[in-house]
Amino acid sequence: MTHLITGATGDIGSRVVELLLRKGERPRVFVRDMQKARSRFGERVDIFVGDLSSWESLTEALKGIDEFFLVNSGPRIPAQDELAATVAQATGVRHLVKLSSMDVQQGLAIGAWHERGEAAIRASGILFTFVRPTGFMSNLLAWAPSIKAEGVVRSSTGDGRRAFIHSDDIAGVAVTALTSRTYDGESLPITGPEALSFAEVTARIGAAIGKPLTFQPISHEEARERYSRISGSAEETEAHVALWRAIRDGRLATVTDNVERILGRKPIALEQWLLENAGAFR
Numbered sequence: 001m002t003h004l005i006t007g008a009t010g011d012i013g014s015r016v017v018e019l020l021l022r023k024g025e026r027p028r029v030f031v032r033d034m035q036k037a038r039s040r041f042g043e044r045v046d047i048f049v050g051d052l053s054s055w056e057s058l059t060e061a062l063k064g065i066d067e068f069f070l071v072n073s074g075p076r077i078p079a080q081d082e083l084a085a086t087v088a089q090a091t092g093v094r095h096l097v098k099l100s101s102m103d104v105q106q107g108l109a110i111g112a113w114h115e116r117g118e119a120a121i122r123a124s125g126i127l128f129t130f131v132r133p134t135g136f137m138s139n140l141l142a143w144a145p146s147i148k149a150e151g152v153v154r155s156s157t158g159d160g161r162r163a164f165i166h167s168d169d170i171a172g173v174a175v176t177a178l179t180s181r182t183y184d185g186e187s188l189p190i191t192g193p194e195a196l197s198f199a200e201v202t203a204r205i206g207a208a209i210g211k212p213l214t215f216q217p218i219s220h221e222e223a224r225e226r227y228s229r230i231s232g233s234a235e236e237t238e239a240h241v242a243l244w245r246a247i248r249d250g251r252l253a254t255v256t257d258n259v260e261r262i263l264g265r266k267p268i269a270l271e272q273w274l275l276e277n278a279g280a281f282r
Helices: 011-022 034-041 055-062 077-091 102-106 109-124 137-150 167-180 198-209 220-228 234-248 258-263 270-281
Strands: 003-006 028-031 046-049 067-070 095-099 128-133 152-155 187-190 214-217
Touching: 003 011, 011 034, 011 167, 028 034, 028 055, 034 046, 046 055, 055 077, 067 077, 067 167, 077 095, 077 109, 095 109, 095 167, 102 109, 102 128, 102 187, 102 234, 109 128, 109 234, 128 167, 137 152, 137 198, 137 270, 152 198, 152 220, 167 187, 167 258, 187 258, 198 214, 198 270, 220 234
Parallel strands: 003 028, 003 067, 028 046, 067 095, 095 128, 128 187, 152 214
Antiparallel strands: none
């Protein structure tokens, strides 16, 4: 079985590659930067350089591939998912595993982009599995600058909760879908073990680093203004504001048992992630 992994130097994709390597596989990786991939994986992988918006480079990378792990992000998710599925179908790929989002179930914000991407993949006729994680624990690293500088976390999520998930759990589920074929045609919503408010997460980070932290609720207007300073576009900013509003309204607090069902173990708790990443907040 041959695997092509996109997003291979990113958070989830790199973990998928490493898990496949541990299984004795030699995956093919599709990246923009040859040197970055080579420094990350050495000679253990086959590297194809290209872009997910390029029919030509995708076609070359997908020739002879059985299993395709697809990672797309941003407002271009629907178009790039459609292109990837079309090329995969044309080159004879047997199965596509898409890193999607649990927010598809609410049809909002970033989840709406993934929803349209999933629809395009279904329409292509290729066999698929959609891995739908909730919010990544790794996204909490965005709080590091304000924690280090001020000891403060600001958010417009109010008392809303989110069952943050460890990247190792996401990658583990993705690799199981790629290698076992047990979940062909399924959508897999996956979460961490408990839904926590952002104030509770802030307190746990503080406990992990031995520093009292303050959670400061802010309005959606202030959240929009702050995020727009680093956002790639107005569309991306509004997607994030819609996400935070949905969290505040209690729409994204679901906890599932799918990680345990698929991997045969409990999902990794936030405390473990904090042990691994506390240094980033000090």
